[in-house]
Amino acid sequence: LVFRDSEQHVVSDSTHHITDSVDLMPDEEFRPPSAAHKFNEADLLSSVLQNLYELEEKVGMLQGKPYQMPFEKEELLNAAVYRVDALEAELIATKTALYEALIKQEELLAYLDNQEERKFRVTSCMIVIFQVLFSSFRRRFNIFASTSAFPPLFKNLNVISKYRSCARTYVMASNSVTSLSNGNASMDPEPRRTYQVVVAATRDMGIGKDGVLPWRLPSDLKFFKELTVTTSDPGKKNAIVMGRKTWESIPSKYRPLPGRLNVVLTRSGSFDISTDENVVICGSILSALELLAQAPYLLLIEKVFFIGGGQILRDSLNAPGCDAIHITEIETSMECDTFIPAIDCSLFQPWYSSQPLSENGIRFSFVTYARVKNFAIGTTTANSELEGNGSSNYNKSEVKNFAFLPKLILEKHDEYMYLRLVKEIISSGNQKDDRTRTGTLSKFGCQMKFNLRRSFPLLTTKRVFWRGVVEELLWFISGSTNAKIKSHWLFYRRKAYIYGMEMHPETTLTGKCLATRFLCILDHYFVQENPTDVSIFLSIGLVNREDGDLGPVYGFQWRHFGASYTNMHADYSGQGFDQLLDVIDKIKNSPDDRRIILSAWNPSDLKLMALPPCHMFAQFHVANGELSCQMYQRSADMGLGVPFNIASYALLTCMIAHVCSLVPGDFIHVIGDAHVYKNHVRPLQEQLQKLPRPFPILRINPEKKDIDSFVASDFELTGYDPHQKIEMKMAV
Ligand SMILES: Nc1nc(=O)c2c([nH]1)NC[C@@H]1CN(c3ccc(C(=O)N[C@@H](CCC(=O)O)C(=O)O)cc3)CN21
Numbered sequence: 001l002v003f004r005d006s007e008q009h010v011v012s013d014s015t016h017h018i019t020d021s022v023d024l025m026p027d028e029e030f031r032p033p034s035a036a037h038k039f040n041e042a043d044l045l046s047s048v049l050q051n052l053y054e055l056e057e058k059v060g061m062l063q064g065k066p067y068q069m070p071f072e073k074e075e076l077l078n079a080a081v082y083r084v085d086a087l088e089a090e091l092i093a094t095k096t097a098l099y100e101a102l103i104k105q106e107e108l109l110a111y112l113d114n115q116e117e118r119k120f121r122v123t124s125c126m127i128v129i130f131q132v133l134f135s136s137f138r139r140r141f142n143i144f145a146s147t148s149a150f151p152p153l154f155k156n157l158n159v160i161s162k163y164r165s166c167a168r169t170y171v172m173a174s175n176s177v178t179s180l181s182n183g184n185a186s187m188d189p190e191p192r193r194t195y196q197v198v199v200a201a202t203r204d205m206g207i208g209k210d211g212v213l214p215w216r217l218p219s220d221l222k223f224f225k226e227l228t229v230t231t232s233d234p235g236k237k238n239a240i241v242m243g244r245k246t247w248e249s250i251p252s253k254y255r256p257l258p259g260r261l262n263v264v265l266t267r268s269g270s271f272d273i274s275t276d277e278n279v280v281i282c283g284s285i286l287s288a289l290e291l292l293a294q295a296p297y298l299l300l301i302e303k304v305f306f307i308g309g310g311q312i313l314r315d316s317l318n319a320p321g322c323d324a325i326h327i328t329e330i331e332t333s334m335e336c337d338t339f340i341p342a343i344d345c346s347l348f349q350p351w352y353s354s355q356p357l358s359e360n361g362i363r364f365s366f367v368t369y370a371r372v373k374n375f376a377i378g379t380t381t382a383n384s385e386l387e388g389n390g391s392s393n394y395n396k397s398e399v400k401n402f403a404f405l406p407k408l409i410l411e412k413h414d415e416y417m418y419l420r421l422v423k424e425i426i427s428s429g430n431q432k433d434d435r436t437r438t439g440t441l442s443k444f445g446c447q448m449k450f451n452l453r454r455s456f457p458l459l460t461t462k463r464v465f466w467r468g469v470v471e472e473l474l475w476f477i478s479g480s481t482n483a484k485i486k487s488h489w490l491f492y493r494r495k496a497y498i499y500g501m502e503m504h505p506e507t508t509l510t511g512k513c514l515a516t517r518f519l520c521i522l523d524h525y526f527v528q529e530n531p532t533d534v535s536i537f538l539s540i541g542l543v544n545r546e547d548g549d550l551g552p553v554y555g556f557q558w559r560h561f562g563a564s565y566t567n568m569h570a571d572y573s574g575q576g577f578d579q580l581l582d583v584i585d586k587i588k589n590s591p592d593d594r595r596i597i598l599s600a601w602n603p604s605d606l607k608l609m610a611l612p613p614c615h616m617f618a619q620f621h622v623a624n625g626e627l628s629c630q631m632y633q634r635s636a637d638m639g640l641g642v643p644f645n646i647a648s649y650a651l652l653t654c655m656i657a658h659v660c661s662l663v664p665g666d667f668i669h670v671i672g673d674a675h676v677y678k679n680h681v682r683p684l685q686e687q688l689q690k691l692p693r694p695f696p697i698l699r700i701n702p703e704k705k706d707i708d709s710f711v712a713s714d715f716e717l718t719g720y721d722p723h724q725k726i727e728m729k730m731a732v
């Protein structure tokens with residue numbers, strides 16, 4: 001029961017940490033939510049639906065006999081179509097209201113739970129104080145804790161009343177515990193603390209030579225200190241767990257490492273290292289983890305970091321208790337004689353990777369891998385084997401909440417750049433009217449930098465339509481301007497695109513229905529908004545253009561810049577300038593060139609396109625064997641377009657790097673007018689409450705080396721586990 005409770009604390013607290021960390025939500029932990037509105041959703045829904053059906057029937061009937069349609073009927077049809085749109089909007093609003101009512105209900109329930117939990121915490125504190133005064137727990141686990149270890153930690157006892165979280169603990173099989181309890185066979189499995197590893201290692205996982213570090217990296221030690229000292233709760237400390245040799249490798253004037261509980265593992269009972277108040281000696285990894293899961297450490301120690309040496313990391317790195325690995329990846333080769341195992345990529349995924357740094361001629365990056373697959377925390381798996389032997393058959397459930405990461409690291413996930421920008425636009429963007437008359441909040445001049453080195457930036461706080469990203473990019477690369485050559489959805493999506501709106505790519509509407517809607521939108525756009533445009537539109541023949549012919553858009557400009565456009569069927573081979581091949585040629589043959597540019601912005605062709613390119617200009621850059629790309633987007637719909645655009649250019653960068661035998665570096669997204677449509681504010685606020693998850697990993701078929709040879713199945717995305725998709729209505 002206690003462990004189940006611990007877990008609940010973790011869950012409730014983690015939400016709180018995130019909220020604190022990115023300031024996405026006001027701190028309302030103890031304020032009761034306001035009551036939900038009372039309204040009759042069922043009536044509202046059925047009346048809206050009824051109206052919608054009736055009108056759609058009328059529209060269908062009138063459109064079935066266009067030749068009989070007098071001018072007035074056409075007017076009537078248009079009016080009906082607008083009404084259908086309005087009703088649809090109403091339907092969405094009703095659904096949103098319903099959803100909000102449900103959320104409110106959940107909040108109320110959570111509030112009630114919270115009150116219960118507070119009562120529990122007070123009781124826990126009483127128990128802890130009682131235990132401190134009377135317990136003899138140190139003798140239980142063959143632990144030689146120095147007698148003076150507690151008082152200084154306990155001068156912080158007053159902060160227990162502010163205590164918010166329970167440390168993460170887990171329970172292993174009773175058979176393994178029996179063997180660990182110093183001979184005291186017990187059927188009650190002992191809880192253990194989970195931990196995180198902090199290590200610096202070369203590419204081949206070398207961590208040392210002759211008992212010392214083969215490199216001198218002051219900024220790494222500074223990072224090590226910041227990571228291991230910093231706590232979210234000022235009343236707590238972290239513990240660092242190390243072997244005896246690692247303890248001895250720290251210059252005596254620095255040890256014990258200040259501001260942390262130094263837990264030293266040794267089997268020698270006579271080993272008397274220190275009577276220092278911040279030092280505890282334990283006989284094994286497991287006894288240390290069990291000790292740290294007991295009072296008073298459970299409450300006073302916020303995080304447990306394993307810092308070496310080789311044997312301890314070999315035993316703990318991929319073991320079930322390891323929540324995360326903070327590894328300083330040394331990219332310059334260095335001779336080592338001590339090695340640790342590779343990180344198990346089926347269990348861990350990169351959460352954050354710094355830009356590559358350089359010091360004393362050594363290149364390195366700070367990378368955090370977070371556990372994505374777990375055994376069931378807080379449950380006893382009676383038949384599971386001892387952990388860490390690689391063949392454990394514990395339940396590999398997915399880890400969905402990464403709030404166990406130190407705040408310092410948690411906030412560095414690249415997705416927060418997007419979330420912060422959205423938040424900033426919503427809270428302080430300029431109110432602007434726009435072509436679609438929806439109304440926006442907008443900021444001008446924004447930048448986001450996504451690191452492509454270890455993961456792929458496909459947003460996780462909502463599901464992004466990956467197949468759509470791949471298909472669209474392949475279609476751009478093909479140079480085609482015929483939207484019909486791809487599958488059905490792409491055709492309609494593209495049609496929607498060129499008229500400045502986003503259509504949900506996974507829409508299940510039938511072709512006929514979509515076509516009808518599309519024509520209505522066309523009417524709406526040209527008749528109501530910009531009457532003078534109609535003549536221009538007719539004069540360039542766009543209206544009479546065959547279905548699916550988009551004019552000289554992205555693909556045409558990338559592959560045939562400057563050719564004169566006739567229609568999508570014409571063969572343009574050899575015509576115009578092939579920017580894409582030129583970009584690839586320069587990257588391969590003159591990588592220092594500062595003119596490696598791909599432009600879709602062709603002023604003389606703009607009049608032939610219904611929607612001038614949004615992502616219009618990209619520059620490529622090669623350094624240290626890495627390819628980076630910076631793209632300028634003149635206008636960006638943060639809710640619908642941007643997640644797609646980020647993925648699209650990140651993929652283009654990875655593909656070009658791949659065919660040029662380089663590795664991807666950064667994708668830098670520069671935005672002119674970054675806007676949130678007013679009807680996206682609510683769904684985006686919902687999205688802002690979500691915690692990011694690790695980005696997926698992209699693998700490209702190594703056999704493909706020609707940019708024109710790719711097909712969708714050449715791209716394999718692993719570890720994409722996003723939150724569910726969030727509906728946002730396109731601005732028409
Ligand atoms: N990122 C990282 N770098 C390392 O060099 C390293 C690890 N992790 N983990 C495993 C061991 C532990 N090692 C350590 C850890 C701390 C100090 C040390 O003296 N730390 C001081 C900071 C000194 C400073 O800021 O220059 C401390 O207070 O943490 C030395 C070696 C070396 N190893």
Ligand SMILES: O=c1ccn([C@H]2C[C@H](O)[C@@H](COP(=O)(O)O)O2)c(=O)[nH]1
Nearest residue numbers: 435500614615635636637641642645
């Ligand atoms: O790739 C795209 C394509 C379009 N958008 C958005 C940006 C704007 O909201 C509209 C285009 O309207 P303009 O009036 O031409 O700026 O479509 C996007 O974000 N990404």
